[in-house]
Amino acid sequence: DIQMTQSPSSLSASVGDTVTITCRASQSISSYLNWYQQKPGKAPMLLIYAASSLQSGVPSRFSGSGSGTDFTLTISSLQPEDFATYYCQQSYSTPRTFGQGTKVEIK
Amino acid sequence: EVQLVESGGGLVQPGGSLRLSCAASGFTFSNYWLHWVRQAPGKGLVWVSRISTDGSNTNYADSVKGRFTISRDNAENTLYLQMNSLRAEDTAVYYCAREVTSSSGRSFDYWGQGTLVTVSS
Numbered sequence: 001d002i003q004m005t006q007s008p009s010s011l012s013a014s015v016g017d018t019v020t021i022t023c024r025a026s027q028s029i030s031s032y033l034n035w036y037q038q039k040p041g042k043a044p045m046l047l048i049y050a051a052s053s054l055q056s057g058v059p060s061r062f063s064g065s066g067s068g069t070d071f072t073l074t075i076s077s078l079q080p081e082d083f084a085t086y087y088c089q090q091s092y093s094t095p096r097t098f099g100q101g102t103k104v105e106i107k
Numbered sequence: 108e109v110q111l112v113e114s115g116g117g118l119v120q121p122g123g124s125l126r127l128s129c130a131a132s133g134f135t136f137s138n139y140w141l142h143w144v145r146q147a148p149g150k151g152l153v154w155v156s157r158i159s160t161d162g163s164n165t166n167y168a169d170s171v172k173g174r175f176t177i178s179r180d181n182a183e184n185t186l187y188l189q190m191n192s193l194r195a196e197d198t199a200v201y202y203c204a205r206e207v208t209s210s211s212g213r214s215f216d217y218w219g220q221g222t223l224v225t226v227s228s
Contacts, residue, residue, distance in 0.1 A: 034214040036152075043202055043218040044144075044152065050212030087152055091206075091213035094166045096142065098152040 002026050002090050006099035012107040019075040021102045023088035028068045032092035035064055035073045038101075039084045047086075048073065078104075109133040109217045111203050116222030123193050123226070129186040129203030129219055136184040137161070140206045142215065143177060143188050145199035145224075153199075156188065157206070171197075193226045200224075 003026040013019050023033065031051040036044040046055045048064035051071055061076040075082055083106055088099040115127040129141070143155040156167045156177040165177050176189040186203050200223050204215035 032212050034212070036215070038152075043220055044215070045218070046214055046216050049214035049216075050209070053211060055214075055216070089152075089215075094157065095168055096154045096157070098154065101151045 001095055002029060002093060002097050004088055004090055004097050004099040006086075006088055006102050008102060009100065010103040010105060012105050013078055014107045015078055015080060017078045019078055019082075019104060021073045021086055021088075021104075023066075023071045023073070023099050025069045025071075025090055025092075029090045029092035031067050032090055033064070033066065033071045034089045034091060035062075036087045036089065037082075037084045038087065044087065075104075080106075109205070111205065111217055111219035113201065113203055113219040113222040116201065116224045118225045118227065119193055120228050121194060121226055124189070124191045125193065125224060127188040127190065127201055127203075127222055127224070129188075131184045131186065131205075134205070136179075137181040140208075141179065141186045142204045142206055143186075144202045144204055144215070144218075145197075146202070146221075147196075147199045150199075155201070158186070190224070193224075195226050198224060198226045 005024045033051045035048040038044040052064045063074045065072050085101045085103045110132045112130045142157040158165050158177045174192045178187045200221040202221045203219045205217045207216045
């Protein structure tokens with residue numbers, strides 16, 4: 001199975017900050033990397049697919065980059081509604097493994 | 108509007124069984140692979156199982172293999188997860204998710220709201 005490792009596990013940031021979350025795969029997954037946002041009590045929501053493609057309806061302050069084993073999710077100008085937990089997921093192979101999550105909290 | 112609505116969760120004793128359902132609407136159900144993902148209280152997302160468009164191909168996480176069975180009814184637009192020999196560690200919110208495939212990748216673009224399964228005596 002492909003292991004996905006996110007860092008950091010949590011971070012504190014202020015409204016307007018730029019936030020970067022990293023995700024590392026245990027083997028090359030090309031660009032088969034997705035990012036999801038989850039708010040408490042809600043289902044996850046797709047933000048970025050194929051490492052860098054923005055899902056329809058997602059604000060442009062969210063961006064993704066990377067290929068192979070190292071990936072990054074960047075949130076520019078953090079907004080109050082962005083405080084949530086973010087997960088990366090590989091779709092290169094089955095099982096479709098997730099990272100452990102990064103909780104973005106208000107500083 | 109695409110909708111996935113899970114049902115069937117509840118409290119069950121260890122060793123018991125439960126069948127989850129995921130009713131789909133707003134899209135051509137038979138065109139998509141579907142997945143179950145679970146989340147234990149306060150924990151992260153864990154992939155559980157997937158099924159092909161016609162139901163002929165299924166895969167399971169090692170932790171549920173031999174105990175859970177995924178199936179679908181394309182005439183009724185419904186996905187199922189039969190869970191047997193349940194254990195305390197199966198306690199989680201269970202989500203169904205649709206997987207969309209494009210030239211650039213595969214992702215879970217729609218999720219249900221989740222149904223809570225609690226395994227406890």
